[in-house]
Amino acid sequence: MIGIITSVLTGAASSFVVILILSRFARPEVSVSPVISKVSNGDSFSYVIKIINRSKRRLxxxxxxxLxxxxxxxxxxxxxxTEKLSxxxxxxxVIDRYDVKDRDAKYAYRFRTNENIDEVWDDDDTQMIRFRVYGHNEISSFGRVFEQDYRIKRASVRLGEFNFGDNFDIT
Structure with a gap:
């Protein structure tokens, strides 16, 4: 009887350790741009939020x-x-894993909206823009939600396009 209890406890403890290690080291790591890029499309604008997968595995x-x-x-x-913006x-x-040698920067992705953020976001005192992104690790399947709040329009929306690669600079 003691052997069975010992086996069950050992199995539970080792399962707990594996899950703890995976949840600590095999979770996605994503950076979300601290500003929104405002890109001219002739007579209108689109707005872009860039993310970078900083994980060692694909997202x-x-x-x-x-929102x-x-x-x-x-x-x-x-x-x-909340009001959902399209x-x-x-x-x-899939978004590729982070690799500084990746010449195509497949670890970065840009989400775009044609909603006129300047028009719908008309009061910094009672409104803000929230961007959420969810993804999970391709091997462990552990997922995570990343969230960025944009609270003051004049500090959050910048005219120009995001630079290529591993940064959030706008030119």
Whole structure:
């Protein structure tokens, strides 16, 4: 009887250690641009948010959402509502692993919207833009949500395009 209990406890402990190691070292690491790029399309603009997969493995089943977050004071507190802004493409099957030698920078991806952010985001005191992206590690299947809040429009939206590769510079 003691042998069975010892076997069960040993198996549970080793499973816990494996899960702990995988969750610590095999989780995705993604950087989200701290600003939104505003790109001219002739007589209109599109807005771009760049992400970089900094993981040692590919990021798979990537899903993103762009939200206009509004706060409203009511008796007894504040409520938060969200309005979904459409992305041209809100999911990507795979983003390659981070590799400084990657000449094509396949570890970076740009999410784009044609929604007029300057028009819909009209009050910095009660509104902000929130970008969320989810993906999981191709081997461990551990997933993670990454979130970036853009709180002040004049500091968050910059005219120009993101530079190529491993940075969030806009020119």
């Amino acid at each position: 798979v089943n990537v899903q993103a959402e762009l 206009l977050v509004k706060t409203k004071n009511i008796p007894g507190g504040t409520i938060v509502t 992305l041209i493409k809100d999911s990507v099957f």
